[in-house]
Amino acid sequence: MxxxxxxxxxxxxxxxxxxxxxxxxxxxxxxxxxxxxxxxxxxxxxxxxxxxxxxxxxxxxxxxxxxxxxxxxxxxxxxxxxxxxxxxxxxxxxxxxxxxxxxFNAVRSPLERLVLARKLKNTKEKIKQWRKLKTEENRKKIEEISNKVNKIDLKAEDAQPYESDMTIRNELLKELREFESKRLMALKQKSRCKWALEGDKNFGFFHALINKNIRSQRLTDINVNGIWTSDPEKSILEAAISLEEVKTAVWKCVAEKVPGPDGFTFAFIKNQWDIIGGDIFLAIKEFEKTRRIDRGCNSSFIILVPKITHPNTLDNIRPINLICCLYKIISKVLAERLKVVIDKLIIPT
Missing domain, CATH: 3.60.10.10 (Endonuclease/exonuclease/phosphatase)
Structure with a gap:
């Protein structure tokens, strides 16, 4: 430190x-x-x-x-x-x-703990506001200093630069290095924490330190009653998703189930597979790459279906969750892969 x-x-x-x-x-x-x-x-x-x-x-x-x-x-x-x-x-x-x-990590009474909790919450909000303001101020300063350096460099291209200009340029570059030093200190602090950073602009060195913590905690093998999942089974779970695998998952889904928010049934997808199959496969490959499902494809409706003519209690209602086809296909692909090892992970009763 x-x-x-x-x-x-x-x-x-x-x-x-x-x-x-x-x-x-x-x-x-x-x-x-x-x-x-x-x-x-x-x-x-x-x-x-x-x-x-x-x-x-x-x-x-x-x-x-x-x-x-x-x-x-x-x-x-x-x-x-x-x-x-x-x-x-x-x-x-x-x-x-x-x-x-x-x-001291201690409080004198439960009431003090409640007051402390409120203070900590308020402090956290103030720190967030301060950090946001400070980040914006630093960004503007960096932009201003960079513009000054660029002007001096452009001036030097047209004529021999004055010694005073070069002195100013060196001072400006020193300020830029100080800002960069602060940024590196922040990244060092992050690399000491167990944070999964998403989208941060990060130097490779610190990014590697952060990812090292994640990799060290990753589940690679499972031991159940002395039995380890074998490498071939692990390779099946981690293999790239294929077009044939997606098609198999689609054909295993019930064709005429009630459609989800996207309005499509699997009967339609199967009937038009030659036209839309490629697009569905590309969407699933994008999920495989980013580990994210677009918000519109992840929507769901909960429908309350009455069991009798005039339901008046919850016992007379059956909830149905309607989800989009893409979500169902991804779930089916993952479920089919888990079938390979699930019998070794669950103890028979």
Missing amino acids: EVKGSLDKDSWGPNPFQHEVSHPQGLSVGIVTLWNPEKFLLAQSSSDQGYLIIKGIWRASKENYAFVNVYTPNDPNRRQALWRKLEREINSGCDTCWIVLGD
Whole structure:
């Protein structure tokens, strides 16, 4: 973890500051403590998993102060061990004023938890708004700086550039690198989290780190009572969907069932397969590639069909879910593949 030079502008403001950092250990987060050196003179610092201590003199009163920045774990046993360790630290400095602050992962009463939940929710919304505003500001700044650099480059193509222009250009490029550095820091943070990023513009290195977490948790084989699904079976499940496979799934669907929101029955699809079969196959291949079904193809209607002439209770009504043909075909293809291994995954009763 590094504290970049932009931190004083974004979080601390224009006032001078110094900092100490406790780096992440295992699953614990990193901790950073910042202070104004005009107010507090640092003498020493120490840290361990879950806390960071800075000791020194409060300039106004000339007294010894120790600030403990804490991030306590959620596990009760680890939390108690942390408090015992801090208790020994505090008892060792009798002539020092101790101030403990941070995230204690605890509340004093259930009512406080409700208040805290509301505060956290409001804070989250404010952070989202701030992040959105900051992102837009940075985008405009980057665009403005890039335009200035382009103007200098165009000017240099027509004539020998002035030294002052090149100096300005170097400063502008430095600003662009700072913005890029912030973006890389954000990507590093994301790569440490178990996030499945979709559509993010990402450098290959960090994208690989994120995908590595996903791959490490992917289910590749299943062991049931000592029996593993074999490679040939796995290859059947993962094989590309073929046109013949789609056609077989269509012909296994009942022809005259009530149509879904798209208004088509399988009788129509079978009758016109030579004309529309290719388009249906391309739509299913697109699903195979993107793992997504277009919203219009994923719609469904729930119809309440009466069992008697004048139904007046739920027992007299039978719900029917009407879904589009494309959704049914995809489900049938996947179901047919699962038939290959389903008998080894379900214990007979």
